Amino acid sequence: MINIDSEDAGQRVDNYLVRILKGVPKTRVYRIIRKGEVRVNKKRVTADYRLQDGDLLRVPPVRVSEKAPKAAPGAVIAQKLEDAILYEDNSLIIINKPAGIAVHGGSGISYGVIETLRNIRPEARGLELVHRLDRDTSGCLMIAKKRSMLRYLHAQLREDKISKIYNALVLGRWPSRKVLVNAPLLKNTLRSGERIVTVDVEGKRSKTLYKVLERFSYADQVATLVEASPVTGRTHQIRVHCLHAGYPILGDNKYTSDEDNKRFREFGLKRLFLHAARLKLVLPDGQALTMDAPLPEDLDGVLGAFRD
Structure with missing residues (x-):
C-alpha cells in the first residue's frame, strides 16, 4: 500500500x-x-x-524485465550542470543550461538535463522539468524538486505571471517601432519526420514582445541584438516570430537559410544565437525572485567580433 x-x-x-x-x-x-x-x-x-x-x-506486484543497466551520464556533463546552478532551495532549482544539452533524453539521447540531475541527486525523488528549452538554446531553466512547486509554477505559467526574457541576434535591422509580433502558431510534421512550426490562422494564439538592445554592421553584414519576451509559451515561438517579422535568428539551422548563417560564421557564430537571459517570478511564500543568466562566452564572443 x-x-x-x-x-x-x-x-x-x-x-x-x-x-x-x-x-x-x-x-x-x-x-x-x-x-x-x-x-x-x-x-x-x-x-x-x-x-x-x-x-x-x-499496486500489484509487477515483474520488471531485466535490462542492461544504463550507462551513467558522463562526469563532464554532470559537472557542467552542477556548475550551471544559479539558484536552489528545497523546492526549486534554476540552472543556466549550456547549449547543446537536451532538457530530456529521447531520439538517441540517453541523458538530458533532467536525467542527469536525477542521477547526481538521487535523494531528490521528485525532480521534474517545469518548462523546456530547445537543445541549442542556452539560459535559465527551472526544475521543480517537489510536486507542489511544479503545480504552482505551472499555474503561474498558465496565468502569464512568470516573465521569461531572451536575447537573440537577428538578421537585418530590426525597427525600434516593432515591439510586438502577434501571430498564431501551428505545429507540423514533415514527411521526413522533422517537426516544424509555422504561422497559421488555424494555430494557437501567440504573442512575443520585442525591444532593440544593440545594432551591428560590418561591411555589408547587418544584425540586431533584441530582447524577446514571450507572452505565450509555444514551441519555437521566438524563432518563428522572428522569421515571420522578416528578421530570422542567426545560427538557426531550422528557420534561417544556410546562406545567411554561413555569412556570419566569420564572426564565430556556430550555433543558434538564442539565450534565456532572465527569469522573474514570485515564489509561493511571496518572495520576488529575479535570476539572470550571463551570456555564454561563445555568444559574447560573436558580439565582440562585431564590435572590434
Whole structure:
C-alpha cells in the first residue's frame, strides 16, 4: 500500500504509476489498471483518476524485465550542470543550461538535463522539468524538486505571471517601432519526420514582445541584438516570430537559410544565437525572485567580433 500525500495529490493515477514503476512498459501499466488490479481506497479506478491527499493506493506486484543497466551520464556533463546552478532551495532549482544539452533524453539521447540531475541527486525523488528549452538554446531553466512547486509554477505559467526574457541576434535591422509580433502558431510534421512550426490562422494564439538592445554592421553584414519576451509559451515561438517579422535568428539551422548563417560564421557564430537571459517570478511564500543568466562566452564572443 502507498499512502498518497499532498506532494503527489492531483496526479493522474496512470502518470503516477509510470513514474514509480521504472522499467515497466506503459502498456503493462494500463493493463493492470483496466483489469482492476490497481485499487484506490479498495476501489477500482480508471486511468484518469486524480489521486487525493490521504488516498491509499494498492499496486500489484509487477515483474520488471531485466535490462542492461544504463550507462551513467558522463562526469563532464554532470559537472557542467552542477556548475550551471544559479539558484536552489528545497523546492526549486534554476540552472543556466549550456547549449547543446537536451532538457530530456529521447531520439538517441540517453541523458538530458533532467536525467542527469536525477542521477547526481538521487535523494531528490521528485525532480521534474517545469518548462523546456530547445537543445541549442542556452539560459535559465527551472526544475521543480517537489510536486507542489511544479503545480504552482505551472499555474503561474498558465496565468502569464512568470516573465521569461531572451536575447537573440537577428538578421537585418530590426525597427525600434516593432515591439510586438502577434501571430498564431501551428505545429507540423514533415514527411521526413522533422517537426516544424509555422504561422497559421488555424494555430494557437501567440504573442512575443520585442525591444532593440544593440545594432551591428560590418561591411555589408547587418544584425540586431533584441530582447524577446514571450507572452505565450509555444514551441519555437521566438524563432518563428522572428522569421515571420522578416528578421530570422542567426545560427538557426531550422528557420534561417544556410546562406545567411554561413555569412556570419566569420564572426564565430556556430550555433543558434538564442539565450534565456532572465527569469522573474514570485515564489509561493511571496518572495520576488529575479535570476539572470550571463551570456555564454561563445555568444559574447560573436558580439565582440562585431564590435572590434
